[in-house]
Amino acid sequence: MKLRTSPVFVEGPMPLIAPAVMFLSLFFLVPLGYVVWMSLSQPVIGLQNFGRLLNSSLFASVLYSTFKTALLVTLLSLLFAYPLAYAAANGSKRFATFLLTVVALSFWTSYLVRTYAWMVILGNQGPVTALLSWLGWDPAPKILFTTFSATLAMTHALIPFMTMSLFAVMKRIDPLYVRAAENLGAHPLRAFVSVYLPLSAPGIVNGCTLVFITCLGFYVMPVLLGSPRDQMIAGIIGDQIEQTLDFGLGSAISIVLLALTLAVYAVYNRFFGLDRLWAGGDR
Amino acid sequence: MNARSLTLSNITKTYDGRHMAADDVSLDIKAGEFVSFLGPSGSGKTTTLMMIAGFQHPTSGEIRLGERAIDNLPPHKRNIGMVFQNYALFPHMTVADNVGFPLRMRGVAKQDKERRSREALAKVGLQGFEKRVPSELSGGQQQRVALARALVFEPDIILLDEPLGALDKALREHMQVELKRIHKDLGVTMVYVTHDQSEAMTMSDRIAVFNQGRIEQVGTPNEIYRAPKTRFVACFIGDSNLIEGSALGGGRFDTPVGIVEARSSQTDRNRRADLLLRPEMIRIAETSQGGRQPLKIDSTINYGDNLLVIGKLGSQAIRMRVPGADARRLEGVSECHVTWRAEDVHVIA
Amino acid sequence: MNVWIRSLAILIAAFVAAPMFIVIPMSFSSAASLAFPPPGYTLQNYVNFFSDPNWTQPLTNSLLIGLGTVCMTMLVAVPASFALVRHVFIGRTVFNLLIMLPMIVPTIVMAIGYYIYFGQLRLVQSYLGVILAHSCIALPMSTLILTAALKGFDRSVERAAMNLGASPFTTFRLITFPILRPAFTVAGLFAFIASFDEAVIGLFISGRDKATLPRQMFNAVRQEADPTISAASSFLFLLVLAGVCIWLAPQLVRRRTRLLGQTDGNGAAQPAAATS
Ligand SMILES: Nc1ncnc2c1ncn2[C@@H]1O[C@H](COP(=O)(O)OP(=O)(O)OP(=O)(O)O)[C@@H](O)[C@H]1O
Ligand SMILES: [Mg+2]
Numbered sequence: 019m020k021l022r023t024s025p026v027f028v029e030g031p032m033p034l035i036a037p038a039v040m041f042l043s044l045f046f047l048v049p050l051g052y053v054v055w056m057s058l059s060q061p062v063i064g065l066q067n068f069g070r071l072l073n074s075s076l077f078a079s080v081l082y083s084t085f086k087t088a089l090l091v092t093l094l095s096l097l098f099a100y101p102l103a104y105a106a107a108n109g110s111k112r113f114a115t116f117l118l119t120v121v122a123l124s125f126w127t128s129y130l131v132r133t134y135a136w137m138v139i140l141g142n143q144g145p146v147t148a149l150l151s152w153l154g155w156d157p158a159p160k161i162l163f164t165t166f167s168a169t170l171a172m173t174h175a176l177i178p179f180m181t182m183s184l185f186a187v188m189k190r191i192d193p194l195y196v197r198a199a200e201n202l203g204a205h206p207l208r209a210f211v212s213v214y215l216p217l218s219a220p221g222i223v224n225g226c227t228l229v230f231i232t233c234l235g236f237y238v239m240p241v242l243l244g245s246p247r248d249q250m251i252a253g254i255i256g257d258q259i260e261q262t263l264d265f266g267l268g269s270a271i272s273i274v275l276l277a278l279t280l281a282v283y284a285v286y287n288r289f290f291g292l293d294r295l296w297a298g299g300d301r
Numbered sequence: 302m303n304a305r306s307l308t309l310s311n312i313t314k315t316y317d318g319r320h321m322a323a324d325d326v327s328l329d330i331k332a333g334e335f336v337s338f339l340g341p342s343g344s345g346k347t348t349t350l351m352m353i354a355g356f357q358h359p360t361s362g363e364i365r366l367g368e369r370a371i372d373n374l375p376p377h378k379r380n381i382g383m384v385f386q387n388y389a390l391f392p393h394m395t396v397a398d399n400v401g402f403p404l405r406m407r408g409v410a411k412q413d414k415e416r417r418s419r420e421a422l423a424k425v426g427l428q429g430f431e432k433r434v435p436s437e438l439s440g441g442q443q444q445r446v447a448l449a450r451a452l453v454f455e456p457d458i459i460l461l462d463e464p465l466g467a468l469d470k471a472l473r474e475h476m477q478v479e480l481k482r483i484h485k486d487l488g489v490t491m492v493y494v495t496h497d498q499s500e501a502m503t504m505s506d507r508i509a510v511f512n513q514g515r516i517e518q519v520g521t522p523n524e525i526y527r528a529p530k531t532r533f534v535a536c537f538i539g540d541s542n543l544i545e546g547s548a549l550g551g552g553r554f555d556t557p558v559g560i561v562e563a564r565s566s567q568t569d570r571n572r573r574a575d576l577l578l579r580p581e582m583i584r585i586a587e588t589s590q591g592g593r594q595p596l597k598i599d600s601t602i603n604y605g606d607n608l609l610v611i612g613k614l615g616s617q618a619i620r621m622r623v624p625g626a627d628a629r630r631l632e633g634v635s636e637c638h639v640t641w642r643a644e645d646v647h648v649i650a
Numbered sequence: 651m652n653v654w655i656r657s658l659a660i661l662i663a664a665f666v667a668a669p670m671f672i673v674i675p676m677s678f679s680s681a682a683s684l685a686f687p688p689p690g691y692t693l694q695n696y697v698n699f700f701s702d703p704n705w706t707q708p709l710t711n712s713l714l715i716g717l718g719t720v721c722m723t724m725l726v727a728v729p730a731s732f733a734l735v736r737h738v739f740i741g742r743t744v745f746n747l748l749i750m751l752p753m754i755v756p757t758i759v760m761a762i763g764y765y766i767y768f769g770q771l772r773l774v775q776s777y778l779g780v781i782l783a784h785s786c787i788a789l790p791m792s793t794l795i796l797t798a799a800l801k802g803f804d805r806s807v808e809r810a811a812m813n814l815g816a817s818p819f820t821t822f823r824l825i826t827f828p829i830l831r832p833a834f835t836v837a838g839l840f841a842f843i844a845s846f847d848e849a850v851i852g853l854f855i856s857g858r859d860k861a862t863l864p865r866q867m868f869n870a871v872r873q874e875a876d877p878t879i880s881a882a883s884s885f886l887f888l889l890v891l892a893g894v895c896i897w898l899a900p901q902l903v904r905r906r907t908r909l910l911g912q913t914d915g916n917g918a919a920q921p922a923a924a925t926s
Contacts, residue, residue, distance in 0.1 A: 031733040036729075038729065038730040039745070042786065046752055049760065049767040050760070053766075101655060101659050102662045102666075119894055129847070130868060130871065131673060131867075132670060134883045138672050144686050237849075238849050252758040269762060275759055276759050279755070296790075354809075375818075377817050385809070391829075392807070
């Protein structure tokens with residue numbers, strides 16, 4: 019009798035669970051395990067790969083610049099996305115549809131297409147260079163393949179993410195709250211800061227977490243648009259696979275990246291609960 | 302239509318191993334009978350219905366439909382019609398396809414299927430709605446489609462789980478009449494779940510009163526109302542005064558309101574019993590009856606056609622319903638004498 | 651709303667949308683370089699994109715891999731989401747986390763894992779390898795979509811079907827699946843796009859033979875030699891543009907009919923009222 023009271027594992031859901039468990043074990047957990055194993059065993063068993071990273075000032079600067087860029091991109095995209103999401107959540111239906119369409123357009127366009135677009139725009143034969151030299155900045159500075167171009171492109175790429183996270187929360191904020199605050203004598207700006215901003219905070223937290231994490235592991239844009247001397251962490255992992263073929267070191271760097279990512283998730287989970295992150299603020 | 306009897310023998314059901322959702326439920330439903338399950342929320346009505354339909358398995362006990370034990374039949378082989386509380390119409394199918402669905406499952410030929418669907422829709426007064434989808438129907442119309450769908454394949458028995466719960470009062474009363482008419486026309490066995498006591502009283506041949514997974518009493522509406530077997534039934538159905546007393550023998554009881562006579566064969570002296578006195582059985586009297594004190598009136602509520610008087614008879618709180626014609630006699634009065642007949646006092650053992 | 655906020659929102663929207671549109675004029679450029687505005691116009695880039703095996707092969711590969719990923723993902727995600735929504739079992743939370751894990755682990759980390767693991771299984775440069783990897787990537791999102799839809803699914807219609815004589819399988823085929831079809835479609839579409847747009851894993855494990863379109867584009871951007879990339883970009887962008895417009899169209903039409911309904915009294919309510 020006691021046994022039957024606890025949920026039954028064997029009968030019902032087993033055939034439903036089995037495919038996912040088998041599939042993910044074989045094609046996700048095992049390759050992930052390989053990364054861990056390689057980091058500890060290539061070329062010889064031990065922690066020497068991590069030792070190398072610890073002693074490398076180059077790796078320290080890569081970590082630093084990765085964090086700096088990720089933080090900057092997060093803040094910038096929040097700055098751009100907040101008014102966009104606010105207008106979409108509080109504007110007329112038509113205006114909201116227009117803004118959301120623009121966001122969707124950007125969201126669904128491949129990173130590579132956007133990367134290519136930025137190469138044209140920022141390239142030395144592109145419109146921005148032309149504009150600068152027309153304004154008398156001659157010779158125009160090199161924009162492409164700098165940290166600036168990578169940051170700009172990543173910000174542009176992640177604004178849609180941020181907007182959607184914010185919008186999901188903002189569209190559920192009852193405008194009555196703000197009106198009530200104004201009615202009680204608060205200046206509109208004051209009402210916004212003391213009422214709307216705190217209410218939209220879950221969206222800010224969600225959006226920033228998602229964007230920051232995405233940025234930490236971003237490969238395509240930093241590699242193609244960034245400065246080769248100022249790489250981000252994903253870029254140097256790629257280098258280990260493609261150029262130096264040092265899988266031990268590459269795996270060790272991957273483990274560091276994974277640990278950083280998991281740490282951010284863990285902090286989020288500690289305070290808010292992971293299941294909220296992907297559900298757009300609600301459960 | 303082929304009506305069948307339904308027998309539940311000692312059914313128990315527990316979802317979690319501790320709490321009993323159905324506790325030793327036994328019930329005999331005769332072929333063609335209309336039986337209501339009445340009880341408060343969470344008392345196990347739906348659970349019992351689900352076990353009859355085959356969506357839940359009894360932890361123990363046996364269910365027989367006609368001569369056949371159906372415990373091991375999966376739901377789709379039981380040939381039981383069911384109307385769900387939210388109707389459960391298939392949103393992606395037209396009314397005709399919804400009603401035709403059970404016939405399609407039984408391999409009925411197309412023309413036959415269409416004819417029978419049309420007839421079933423006619424029975425519930427819904428001709429000409431075949432091409433609509435459920436979202437284009439009103440609540441009452443959806444309810445009829447659900448009913449037609451449960452009738453069309455001539456099931457051995459029809460189960461209805463609070464089918465009128467979502468309708469407004471006027472429509473509900475209209476549908477009650479319709480349902481009774483269909484029951485009479487078809488002579489099919491119906492089990493009807495409700496927590497509306499007046500609905501159960503007006504529609505049923507018999508009522509089974511549920512409480513905490515048990516059947517407290519089964520009987521005709523009259524039996525349930527006049528002679529409830531337990532305090533719970535007495536309180537749950539209708540308005541009541543329950544007076545505690547101890548037996549003096551010869552149908553006389555010593556109570557807080559004095560010596561009360563009751564219709565009772567019970568003679569054991571000193572046994573404690575609850576006496577049920579319905580508020581509408583109490584009447585205003587000109588003089589004190591058998592030396593009884595007058596009723597002190599605390600408050601009155603005017604329902605128009607009757608007046609509810611709330612007061613005290615000695616230390617006993619008493620509710621009394623006075624018909625509109627007599628209500629005038631209580632204007633500006635703070636107490637009055639009351640009387641009742643001995644055969645209106647029911648003893649709950 | 652405040653006119654300043656409106657203007658600001660429009661400016662930002664312009665910043666979000668405008669850069670991508672530059673790929674359209676570029677795709678007609680006659681120059682091999684990235685010069686903008688283009689010195690002359692030609693259709694050559696499109697001709698190349700649709701005829702040069704260096705581009706047609708990756709496009710075909712990506713389409714095939716995308717379809718494979720949809721099948722593989724749905725095969726795993728559908729049962730998993732039913733288990734998650736409809737069953738309580740030991741280790742449910744762990745199971746849920748396991749399914750979400752591919753969304754948590756950075757793709758570049760998985761890329762190195764697959765590179766080594768599939769190397770040993772001889773799955774590098776094979777359709778199957780890329781499909782398996784992409785299915786892992788697509789699984790979390792597809793499962794999220796399916797579980798959300800399943801949570802809102804009223805199970806009493808399934809019970810009704812069984813009660814009316816449908817076997818469990820028939821119930822799934824005639825009731826559950828048709829009602830949930832939109833969610834299945836969206837989940838499948840997500841899986842396809844996740845695969846079709848995935849660049850990092852494709853870059854490292856698809857190899858020369860089974861190169862995906864993103865891999866080919868990545869290399870073209872990096873080498874700055876092949877102007878066909880402009881046509882590829884423009885093609886993909888126009889596809890998204892069309893998709894977004896198609897998604898938008900029903901909303902516009904709906905609004906349009908609502909407006910009509912307002913102007914001629916009860917126009918919108920007419921069809922329903924006429925037959926009753
Ligand atoms: N699927 C289930 N899992 C666990 N417990 C359940 C389940 N369904 C019902 N119960 C429990 O069983 C008891 C009886 O529930 P049931 O639904 O039969 O009540 P009911 O009489 O139909 O009530 P209502 O009038 O509210 O519909 C309740 O305590 C309920 O919480
Ligand atoms: Mg119920």
